Amino acid sequence: MLFSRSALLSILALAIGANAHTYVWSVWVNGVDQGTGNGIRMPGYNGPPGIGYANSPVRDLNSIDLRCNVLGDIPNPTTIPVAPGDIVTLEWHHNNRTAQDDIIATSHKGASNIYLSPYPPTNTSWVKIQEEGETAPGVWYVAGKLNDRAGKQDVRIPEGLAPGNYLLRSELLALHEADVAHDVNMNRGTQIYISCVQLQITGSGTVTLPDGVGFPGAYHDSDPGIVFNIYTTVPASTLYPIPGPTVWAGAAASPDSPSYGTTLGYTVAQPWSTWIGDGFSTATLQTSLTIDLGTATTTKTYVPNWPTAPATTTSMSSSTPTPTGGSVNKYGQCGGIGYTGATACVTGTTCSKLNDYYYQCL
Known part of the structure; x- marks a missing residue:
């Protein structure tokens, strides 16, 4: 039996269990809620029955799932239009979008990185635009500040950024089992919670992103911060070393939180299918998976299929606005x-x- 994307997401939501894991449920732009699920590449079921959930972390540093989580190659049919300088807020949750949700377990202390990449991403396209970690000895962003802010994580789109199609990738690194590398003990290792958002950046900016890193490939067991014991490491003047490259010099400073409104303000942007060509049309969302309602697992192994080049976009109308201005x-x-x-x-x-x-x- 085949299910639509909406049905798939509902099934996956039911599979989320008691483990206090997390992913992004909604995106805000300048304090305006864009609607649950819009523009987000919702993660798929991760792990065997009774162990994995749709909000489970990725531990394997060599997995393609490190890019945009499980099923991260499957597009969301909607996109979020933003302009350079806009504040994008990612709203993380564990079980539901309520004030009572615990966001992520308080034991899951750690850091966060936010990356931006033109679409489609490559092995050198992900540029870090924000990071937050240990703000003081023993005071963490993940399970600390993020929870205090009801799961809302703000990032500003870099000023002057050239328009086009981008993926915004946020990750939370939970360190409660990071005392040993995942390759050494498959049941432990840094837990990386990943959510990707499809952005259409507007305007007439000319700034392009520099070369960055790839996922997988950006992290290794030998990197500072990947293997780290939060229980025995003595707090020092040098705080937790956040993994990955340094923040891009062209990135905006971490913004002050906007005033969050109560009105839904989603504006339909360019359909995602026009970004990636016929081979990844929205029909793929309805036929790519078959679901076993009893276990919420796929009936066969899913092989990610990321595009390697953007689609060639053609004019959708013979009429154009009357030219004005510069x-x-x-x-x-x-x-x-x-x-x-x-x-x-x-x-x-x-x-x-x-x-x-x-x-x-x-």
Whole structure:
């Protein structure tokens, strides 16, 4: 029996058990809730029956699941439109989106990294734009500040960033079993909770991301912070060494939290299927998995299939806005509902309609 994505997510949600694990349930933009599940690559069931859950961590540093979690290659049919300078808030939860949810177990102390990559990601495309770890000896971001803020994690989109399609990847590193490498003891190791969000960055910026790291490949057992005993390590003036590269110099400083409103403000962006071509159309979401309702596990091993090149986007309308103002660079926004900027594209490009809200110079 085949299930739609919505049915799949409902089934996976039922599989989440008592373990105080976590993943992102919703995204906010400048304090406006974009709606449960919108734009998020929801993780799949991770582990054998009775042990794994849809909110389980990834421990294997060589697994492709380290990129965007289990089933991370399967697109969400919706995307989140943002502009450079916007504050994106990721809302982490364990069991549900309520004030009573415990977010993540208080024993799961650790750090967090946030990466950004153009789509599709490569082995050198993930750039770290934010990190938070041990703010004082024994005072942690994960299971500390994150829980105190009801699971809300804020990050600012870098100023001047060139428009296009991106994945925002946030990870929480829980260290309560990190005293030994996962390769040494398969039941232990740093627990990495990963959520990826599909972003459509608008505007006419020209800043491109530098070369970064790949997932898998960014972390190794020998890296500082991957094997770390939080119970015996003596607090010192040098705090926990957060794994991974340094934060990109072009990243924005960690923002102050916005004022969170109660109104749902999701705006439909470019359909995800137009980002990745016919081979990854939204029909894939309805046919890629068969689910056993008794165990919420797949009936066969799923092999991730990440695209290696962006789709070639064609104009979706023969009509374009009347050119006004200055020239818009290639891939910049040139029209759409509510857009008030320039609409004349640079020579060699045409203002093409991607949807009612977004025209782009292509």
